[in-house]
Amino acid sequence: MGKKELAICIGDEEYQNRFTNCLINHFKNQFRISVFTSMEELEQTKKLSYDIILIGDYAWEWAQTFGEDGCKVVFLGEEELGITKESPNVFVTDKYQPVYKIVDSISQITGVEQKALSEKNRKKTIKWGVYALSNTQLQMPFAITIAAIQREKGNVLLLDLQENSGLTVFAEENNTTGLEELLALAETGVYTKGRVVSAIGHLEYCDYVYPAKNSQCLTEADASLYEKMFQILEEEMDYDVIVINFGSRFQGFYEILDKCEGICFLKKEGVLEQVRQQEFMEEMKNMGYEHSVTRFMEVSLSDRGYAHLDCSQLIRLWQWGEIGDLLRKKVGMELYGG
Numbered sequence: 515m516g517k518k519e520l521a522i523c524i525g526d527e528e529y530q531n532r533f534t535n536c537l538i539n540h541f542k543n544q545f546r547i548s549v550f551t552s553m554e555e556l557e558q559t560k561k562l563s564y565d566i567i568l569i570g571d572y573a574w575e576w577a578q579t580f581g582e583d584g585c586k587v588v589f590l591g592e593e594e595l596g597i598t599k600e601s602p603n604v605f606v607t608d609k610y611q612p613v614y615k616i617v618d619s620i621s622q623i624t625g626v627e628q629k630a631l632s633e634k635n636r637k638k639t640i641k642w643g644v645y646a647l648s649n650t651q652l653q654m655p656f657a658i659t660i661a662a663i664q665r666e667k668g669n670v671l672l673l674d675l676q677e678n679s680g681l682t683v684f685a686e687e688n689n690t691t692g693l694e695e696l697l698a699l700a701e702t703g704v705y706t707k708g709r710v711v712s713a714i715g716h717l718e719y720c721d722y723v724y725p726a727k728n729s730q731c732l733t734e735a736d737a738s739l740y741e742k743m744f745q746i747l748e749e750e751m752d753y754d755v756i757v758i759n760f761g762s763r764f765q766g767f768y769e770i771l772d773k774c775e776g777i778c779f780l781k782k783e784g785v786l787e788q789v790r791q792q793e794f795m796e797e798m799k800n801m802g803y804e805h806s807v808t809r810f811m812e813v814s815l816s817d818r819g820y821a822h823l824d825c826s827q828l829i830r831l832w833q834w835g836e837i838g839d840l841l842r843k844k845v846g847m848e849l850y851g852g
Contacts, residue, residue: 517543518565518624523550524590525571529609536613540711540751544621561585565624568616570609577604586623588616614708621706639671639744639753641773642845645760646780647790652815654679655828656780657759661720662833663841668754671714671747672722676761677729683825684717685724692724697735700742710750719829721753729762737766744773768798772806776845779810811844813837 520537524530534549548564550556553576561567562584569577570590577589581603590609607619642664644657653676664670674681674693695713699705714721726732747753760771771777781787795807820828832838 517546518620519548519563520545520620521548521550521556521559521561521564521567523553523556523567523569523572529570533613533616537617541617541707544617544707566620568620577601580604588620588623590616612712614712617711618706618708621708639748640755640775641744641758642755643758643760643771643774643777644780645771645777647794648784648787649780649782649815650676650761651680652780652820652828653759653761654681655825656778656813656815656832657757658684658717658719658825659829659832659838660778660841660845661722661755661757662829663838663845664755664757665720666842669752670720670755670757671751671753672717672720672757672759674723674725674759674761675732675764676759677732679725679759679761680825681722681725681759684722685715693726694728694731696723696743696746697731697739699746700739703742705746705750707750710746714751720757733762733764735764737764737769740764740766740770768801768803768806772803774806774809777806777810779812780815781812782815813840 522530522534524533530549534547537545537547548559550559553569553572556567561580564585567580567585567587568590569580569587574589577587578601580587581601585603587604589604589606591606605619605623607616642660644653644660646653654674657672657674661670661672691709691712693713695709699709713723715724716722744756747756758770758774760767779791781791798804798807823831832841
């Protein structure tokens with residue numbers, strides 16, 4: 515199915531810019547967008563050539579007139595989506611809701627159906643893992659550091675599978691969906707682009723999947739479910755790399771770890787640490803993942819000297835210090851053949 519022709523005319527210029535940028539960034543394969551600065555400008559075009567017209571912050575009469583002319587119109591108001599009896603072809607939806615919900619409304623009107631997972635060839639994202647047996651509180655800032663360095667060369671998504679990782683320090687407020695939503699879509703295999711986008715937020719370092727509100731779901735999912743989730747992300751989003759912050763061992767933990775091109779294994783010096791690391795590596799080998807062990811990049815991190823730093827300070831310290839230089843060299847070689 516080809517792109518839908520979408521005309522946008524919203525009086526609030528700042529809102530229109532944000533809305534349009536979101537469409538361009540996440541829905542460019544779904545819509546061909548025409549933006550107008552006034553209703554008079556839109557009136558002078560061939561209105562019927564658009565599959566849908568989105569109007570906001572203008573008089574209701576404009577939407578009514580376009581609808582009577584045979585155009586399908588979404589009017590940004592303060593009601594739930596619904597067609598008005600008095601104005602044929604005009605639908606009303608709340609302006610102050612997430613963009614993906616407005617896009618889902620547009621998709622329903624234009625006949626864009628939900629998608630199902632397919633076996634078609636798709637872009638494979640490179641996966642990079644982070645894991646630790648001790649100093650686990652350093653995993654999240656380290657994972658974000660890797661993501662920030664990866665973003666210097668491509669689009670990066672951070673996936674947090676560590677319980678109570680501390681990502682909420684960065685997370686956008688009031689998000690209603692996240693990892694649970696993506697897992698639910700993977701479970702059914704049916705989804706829309708809007709629902710996928712709704713689960714993803716933005717940091718200054720990278721994009722990220724909103725962390726699970728109920729961390730128990732991290733171990734309830736298995737490898738096949740996570741694999742389906744990766745398929746959805748690969749089909750709908752344009753990420754070059756997914757950085758996975760591993761936590762509790764779910765069914766298929768080693769299987770997903772084995773999908774990673776490389777794994778940063780954080781450690782600190784000590785006899786007990788060496789014993790645990792040896793047991794962990796032996797377990798991997800016994801389960802048939804000996805090759806994965808060769809992809810481990812061991813990083814020694816002492817918690818001394820870090821106690822007074824918050825997560826953002828740690829990321830900056832690592833990103834632009836010796837660890838950042840090491841990661842640029844090692845990660846670049848592994849992922850980009852540099």
